[in-house]
Amino acid sequence: MKKYLLAVQFDESTPESDEDLQAQMARTSRVTDEMRSAGSWVFVGGLLPSHATTVVRPGDGTTTMTDGPFAETKEQLGGFWVIQCDDLDQALAWADKCALACGSPIEVRPFQDAQWK
Template sequence: MHYLMGVRIDESVLPYPDDELEATFARVGAVNDEMKAAGVWVFGGGLTPSDSATVVRRESGATTVTDGPFAETKEQLGGFYVIEVDDLDQALHWAEKCAEACRVPIEVRPFEGIA
């Protein structure tokens, strides 16, 4: 089963201090390598800040395009992983490792299906 693990960040406190940034990249790289070695890694990546987002809405036959994030909230999606594991318990195991490495919350959600 495929799971999305969303890296939740508070953009008001980023970026990490320089000394912490290098250590964070090292921890995240180690967890990424561990997931690849375990065969659960599908793909993942970091995202640019939410103010770089473009939102497309289609309502009543009209399309609107606006700048910025869809939701005004303190927490934003800063990156993500897609993993393939047998069940939620295994996904939560990897989410715990990612949360420790990134030092931010990780939201875990199963895919309904893969096209």
């Protein structure tokens, strides 16, 4: 089985109401439960907004730390699933369900095999 990252691309410029957020969480929980039942689920996590981030940058043998996201964009990483599937087609089928549940784009990225040995 191969492992994939399903990254939720969240638009922070359009905040959701508490009611909308609760409905989204209920939908994504159902997808996560379905993944667990199918044996595809590995890990899931939601992230705080990008203003809570700290970026650590290397340079000249030292690092600097700055507040805020790495890139100034409208869409930020809002959460993710790590799943295991037989192939990319199966991962894309899960991403389809996740996108509908979240109402946000999902980036699908395979992990390098060597990281799971």
